[in-house]
Amino acid sequence: MDKNIQGGKAYGIIKSQQEEKLNSINEAFLSDPQYAEEEDLASKLDMFKNKYMEFDLNDQGEIDMMGLKRMLEKLGVAKTHLELKKMMSEVVGGSAQDTKPRPIGYNDFLNMMLGKRNAILKLILMFEGKGKEQEPTNTGPPCRKTFSDLP
Template identity: 75%
Template sequence: MDSSTQGGKAFGILKSHQEDKLKSINEAFLSDEQYAEVEDLPEKLDMFKKKYMEFDLNDKGDIDMMGLKRMLEKLGVAKTHMELKKMMSEVCGGASKETFSYVDFLTMMLGERNAILKLILMFEGMSKQEERRHVGPPAAKTFSELP
């Protein structure tokens, strides 16, 4: 980026660059035989890419403890520092790291491990599907059904 690019335009360029990097990682996962049996893999990878981009705000390629904290707070699931450290370790497959990469994130979300973050994100997705189903006015109730 040159010095004439500032503010929203610079952020847009940063996000576009980030999306390109994550898209190439997604393509590698699509061609990996280990994930060939995953149902709806392209859709899942696209959803995971959007979720990851939401919290890797500076495009460093990793989400740190504060990014994870923001992610969970936005989902309404605040955690203590110790819980966050445990979650970071789970995402990284037991390694004690200060950040996790997009590859770590995808490996957790598509793998067999039941990490806390994976469960939280899965339930968040399910609750959004529930919200979409109940659109419109509530069903009419009879007098006997009222509290």
């Protein structure tokens, strides 16, 4: 990348390069016979890519502990440092006792989301959308009440 490019333009270039890399990984998953039976695989992969890029804070193509923390806080599921380490070790392998768990790579993320094993992170992400569907649809101010409306 050109050293003279800074700010938003540099960020856009980094994100574009990252998206190309993730798209090539998605292509590999689409042609993998292991996932041939997966229903609506292309749209799932696209959704996973967007979610992954949103929380890749260091733009290195991996979700580190701070990215995972931010993801879960945004979903309203704050976790302790030890819980985060355990979740990361579930996804990438290793032990929760590791002083610094390996960041979650995109392949690890897809294997978790498309795999048969239920990791805590997978369950949280799967039910994120279901929780949004159950929220009330009233977005305006409450109706005006009179004293006769009171019980």
